[in-house]
Amino acid sequence: MSSLNKKLVLAFLFxxxxxxxxxxxIDKATKSRIDNIGIIGQVPSFSLTNFDGSIITEKQLDNRISIVSFIFTQCEGACPIMSENMSILQERFASSNDIQFLSITTDPDYDTLEVLNDYSSNYSNKNNWYFLRGNIIDVIELSEKGFFLSAALLPAGHSTRLVLVDKQLNIRKYYEGxxxxxxxxxxxxxxTLLNQG
Amino acid sequence: MANKLFFRSALISTILSYLLIFVGGLVRVSGSGLGCPDWPKCFGRWIPPTNIDQIPAHIDPTAFNIVLAWIEYGNRMLGIIVGLSIIVMTVIAVLYFRNNSKILYSALSSLFLVGTNGGLGAIVVSSVLNPFIVSIHMILALFLVSVLSYGTIVSYKLVNSVKLSNILLSKKISISLIALWGLIVIEILLGTGIRTNIELIAIDNPLFSKGELLDALNSYKYLHSVLGFSLLFLSMYLCYLFKNDFLGLSKQLVYFIFGMILFQIFLGELMIFFELPQLTRLFHTWGSSWLVGIIIILYNTLQYEQS
Known part of the structure; x- marks a missing residue:
């Protein structure tokens, strides 16, 4: 074999x-994305009231990917940024009916359904975002025991994390909102979750 | 002795820089750019964490993905190796080639480029992978391999007195080569523009299919294809100009350029019409970086025409 051919063979081999x-x-990276959103826990049963007066339970999470946050309307620090970010995601995924958003108030005393209604109109552009209120004791329990998020010294002590929940009500991952x-x-x-079906 | 030393370090720096472009492309196509949320360390460590427990309290562990972290860190480590290799090369240039401005300035400018691009890496991370900044990071790397390729061929000629070609650098050949290089740079900018726009559109429209993304692009995507075919014809003309040359380095490089442009067109069509887009993208980008350097080397293998 001439030296040029040898070089060519080596180059192709390389x-x-x-x-x-x-x-x-690339394959490893793709698989790691799926491994990285392993199941953390299961959303427990709950019953909260949406800003339009309807009752929302854990059944609403069935067969949809949900992004959950804990906020209150008078919060001036993290909540507006969290809700703005959820609003951006709502817009970007607007063409999918498999995604929904839940924001649960940690200040049900102030955040009446009317207040939540006003708040929702500031951020939500589609009817797949539920702004929920319930008994403060239930909200604390849902946050701490249901979503494993701290809920000390409410309303301000709520977690600033967003929770990703899959179609089978599994908590998959947390994100700093x-x-x-x-x-x-x-x-x-x-x-990634949508592509998995 | 000094000639040989510089040639070797320039060659090593060039090869490593090409590998770095490959690995950098790998980071982009595998989406690992945020594998380390901080810079230059990775999760506050000089060696990326292998376990979630190793992440310090002040850094949010949400984004921790061991695979992506190591891919991103691989790019940084290879970047450091390239930097060291270029520092060695520059030291040799400053010590022995103060009177050879070609070598001295190619070494100094490659040192400047590698340093700047390393720093730009920090901005890439802090911008949360702004596609525009990512593209500038890539384009600077192309400048780097251009300068390094130049330094390598200039020093190769100092070491090696073997005749590389029968073809003289006539005006016709000079203009063809410069035009080819310039058009390839424009072609790369167009391609980078297409990629940047695809990524920007994909951020706002995460549910878009590949077809929808391509449809959303401006019509200059066609310019990329048209210019690609024009480059193929220009390289065919170059092969014709070299038809009487013996099979030395120059002629091999001319054939390489033609073959690489053909291969690039093939990869480009593959990306549009078939799947496996990531690996194809990687080689499409990497191949274009080869063309930029190889044309500079070819140009400098030719002797000037005596007038």
């Missing part, structure tokens, strides 16, 4: 190896 390596890494890169992550995880 490119083939590099390609296989690339394929392996005020950090852009976390929202970026949440968006791609929603796509």
């Amino acid at each position: 490119i083939f190896m590099l390609g296989s390596f690339g394929f392996f890494v 005020t950090i852009e890169s976390n929202i970026f992550e949440l968006q791609s995880d929603i796509v």
Whole structure:
């Protein structure tokens, strides 16, 4: 074999190896995204009132991907950013009927259905976002025992995390609701879950 | 002795930089750019965590994905190796080639480019992978391999007195090569623009299929294809100009350019009409970076025409 042919064979071998390596890494990365949203827990049964007066229970989560947050309308720190981020996600996934949003108030005394109704119109552009209120004791229990999120010194002590819940009511992952890169992550995880069916 | 030393370090730096572009492309296509949320450390550590317990309290562990972290960190580590290799090369240039401006300036500018691009890596992360900034990060890398390729061929000629070609750098050939290089840079910018726009559209429309994403692009996506075919014809013309040359380095490079452009067109069509888009994208980007450097090397293998 001439030295040029030898070089060519070596070059092709090298490119083939590099390609296989690339394929392996891309495949690993894709699989890691699924592994990274493993099941953390199960959403327990609950019953809360939506801003339009309807009763929403855990059955509403069945067969839909849900993004859940705990907020209160008078909150001036994290909540507006969290709700704004949820609003962006609602808009981006507007063409899908498999996704819904739930925001549960940690200040049911102030946040009456009328207040929640006003608040919802600031952020929500589709009827797949439920703004919910209930007995404060129930809300604390749902936050702490249902979603494993701290709920000390309410209303302000609520968690600033968004919860991703899959179609089978499994809690899959938490995202800091005020950090852009976390929202970026949440968006791609929603796509991963949607692609899984 | 110094000539050989510089040539070797320039060659190593060039090869490593090409590998770095490959790995950087891998980070982009596998979506691992945020594998480490901080910079230069990864989750506050110089060696990325292998376990979620190793993440310090002040860093949110939400984004922790061990695979993505190591892919991103691989890019950074290889970047450091490239940086070190270029520092060595620059030291040799400053010590022995103060009177050779071609070598000295190619070494100094590659040091500047690698440093700037490393720093830009921090902005890539803090911008949450703004597609525009990611693309500038890639384009700077292309400048880097261009300068390194230049330094490599200039020093190769100092080491090796073997004749590389019978073809002289006539005006016709010079203009063809410069035009080819310039058009390839424009082609890469168009391709990068297409990728940037696809990513921007995909952020706002995460549910778009590949077809919908392509439909949402401006009509300049066709310009990328048209220019691609024009480049193929230009490279065919170049093969014709070299038809009487012996099979030395120059002619091999001319054939390589033609073959690579053909391969790029094939990959481009593959991306539009078939699946496996990530690996195809990776080689499409990487191949274009080869063309940029190879044309510079080819140009410098040719002797100037005596007038």
